[in-house]
Amino acid sequence: MENVAEYSEASELGRVSAVPLSHISVEVGHFLMQDLVNGVDRIQRQFRRIVPLLDAFTRSAQAEFGGRARISTCFLVDDYFRPDTDPGVILDKLLGTAAECGLRIDYLAREAGCADVPEVVRDGIVRTPSIALAEMVRHRIVAEPDQGANGRRPPTAESGWLCNGKRATDQEPGAALHPVQEYRPPEEFGRRGHSIFLDVEMWDHPNPDADVPKWSCPYLAAIWQLLRLGMLRYEGRPPVEPQVWNRQRWPDRWEDLPSVMQLNANAKPFAAYRSLSILPMRYVGIEHAVRVILDHIQLDHEVVEQVVARGRAEDITVSRRVAERLEHHLLAGS
Known part of the structure; x- marks a missing residue:
């Protein structure tokens, strides 16, 4: 018999509320806003490729979780970089x-x-306040300490750059005074034999007169994954809860739309134990950066343990390392 503990609205641990969980959240493609502004040919080609893939992944999930596997689909619109x-x-x-x-x-x-x-206002009552979500997550980023660093590289909180390793110049005092030095390659922390070195820019300040950072695509994508996995809380509650959308007319501004809209009344829960993203191949670099960022975000321990326990109640092994709950299928030629 199916275990329905995942629909509990009260936290088993008492402090943080639970969110409903599907088994898998499937992201069905992605486009830059310029793709959406232009004709429909590119959209049609990508969607037609994804339909049979979604059927195949659904059968795979049913083989893993049973015929009543909970699978929801989602699509993220690129309105941050093109709000016009x-x-x-x-x-x-x-x-x-x-x-x-x-x-x-x-x-x-x-x-x-x-x-x-x-x-979010319903029935004239503020149900949830506005939340600076990217700023909230920013304070949970913990960069790996580099023993022997010389201070030449600014800290992540100041620079907006997150690295999965170290460069030789980060440890060589006065390197600029000795231009003729043997080259030493960067080194990945925790490498397995050889290094795959990555430096990720999470934000910058294009307007020096405004104290408002411009968040990068990989950083926002990391937050998107955390929302899909049900791993974020604000004052004990999820910062984003899908709003049922049944209005006939879209507003004139993107900012007047909820962060997440439920279009299908019969949809399984938005968040899930695992996420699967079906994306064009050109996003492989971004997804690598997302995994690096997720490995450096310190999540609420109670939320992590709550989701692990709920998975255990359904005989599902849930990794405490959130990056291990991500899956990808990349579309060549998209």
Whole structure:
């Protein structure tokens, strides 16, 4: 018999509330806003490739979790870097093409909602306040200490750069005074034989007069993954809860839309034990950066243990390392 403990709204650990969990959250493609502004040919090609893949992954999940496997689908719209577009035009085109291709999208999310969560008001009551989500997660980033560092590299909290290793110049005092030195390659922390070195920019300040960072695509994508895995809390509650969208007309501004909209009334929960992202191959670098960022975010211990315990109650092994709960299928030629 199916265990329904995952639908509990009260935390087993008492301090943090639980969120409903599917077995797998499937991200059904992604486009840059410029792809969505242009014609529908590229959208159709990608969606038509994804439909049979979604069927195959659904059968795989049913083989793993049983015939009643909970699978939800989602799509993230790139409105953070192009807020100047018309939501009605973009979303009618996107969802209309998905319907024509037979692709089910249960939840529609905004990338800007991974940066700042708008206030939610229902029945004249503020249900959840506005939340500076990217800033909140920023304070949970813990860079790995580099023993012997000489201070030449600014700390992550100051620079916005996160590294999975070290460069020789980070440990050589006065290296600039000795230009003729033997080259020493960078070194990945915890490498297995050889290094795969990556330096990720998570934010910058393009406007020096404003104390508002510009968040990078990999950083927002990392927050997107944490939301899909149900791993974030604000004052004990999830910072983003899907809002049922049943209005006939889209607003004129992206910021007037919820961070996550539930389009399918019968959808399984938005968050899940695992995430699967079906993405164009060009996002492989971003997804590598996402995994590095996730490995350096200190999550609430109670939330982690809560999800692990809930998985155990369903005979599902849930890794405490959140990056191990991500899966990807990359589409060549997209």
